[in-house]
Amino acid sequence: MNICVFLSAADLDERYTAPARDFAERLGKAGHALVWGGSDSGLMKVVADGVQDAGGRLVGVSVDFLAAKARPGADEMVFAKDLAERKALLLAKSDAVVIMVGGTGTLDEATEVLELRKHGKHTKPVVLLNTAGFYDGLKAQFHRMEEEGFLPIPLADLVFFAEDGVSALAYLEESTAAR
Numbered sequence: 001m002n003i004c005v006f007l008s009a010a011d012l013d014e015r016y017t018a019p020a021r022d023f024a025e026r027l028g029k030a031g032h033a034l035v036w037g038g039s040d041s042g043l044m045k046v047v048a049d050g051v052q053d054a055g056g057r058l059v060g061v062s063v064d065f066l067a068a069k070a071r072p073g074a075d076e077m078v079f080a081k082d083l084a085e086r087k088a089l090l091l092a093k094s095d096a097v098v099i100m101v102g103g104t105g106t107l108d109e110a111t112e113v114l115e116l117r118k119h120g121k122h123t124k125p126v127v128l129l130n131t132a133g134f135y136d137g138l139k140a141q142f143h144r145m146e147e148e149g150f151l152p153i154p155l156a157d158l159v160f161f162a163e164d165g166v167s168a169l170a171y172l173e174e175s176t177a178a179r
Helices: 014-029 042-053 064-069 083-092 104-118 136-147 165-178
Strands: 002-006 033-036 057-063 076-080 096-099 126-129 160-162
Touching (some): 014 033, 096 104
C-alpha cells in the first residue's frame, strides 16, 4: 500500500518524534511505501528515515521552491510547480492518507483531503493520528460540525481518529483489504 503522510518538516520534541519513528518503522516493516512531501528535515526526515531503515519505499512529492530541502536517495522524487499540484500528486500516488502533527501546511492538506472525500472525489481511508493529544481541539471541532449538521456524511465515514501508530496502521490495512 502507498500511504500518504501529511506532517511537519519542523524539528520537534521527542513526544512527537518517537511515536512518528515507531509508526514509520511499522509502515516499512509491513512492506508499505511512504508517500510524503519529500523533505529531508524535521519530522519528515524522521519518518522517511524510519520507513527506509525498515525496508520501505520512499515516494517524495516536493515543490520547486523547496527543492533544496528534498531528500536525496528517495526511491522516487517528483517536483510540483506549486502547493496545489503537490497536494493533488500526493493524493494521486497514494492508497490511504495519514495526517500527523504539523502546522498550517499540514492543516491545509488535511482539510483539502477531507473535503474531497466528503464530496466523493476519493474513497481512500483517512486517519488523523492524534499524537500526544495534538489534535484534541480539531477532533472536538469535527464532532461539533457533525452534531450541528455541517457534515453531510457521518464523521466516522470521513476520518478515523487514531491515538497511536498501531491502531492507525491496523485501520488502514483493514480498510484497504475491505475495498
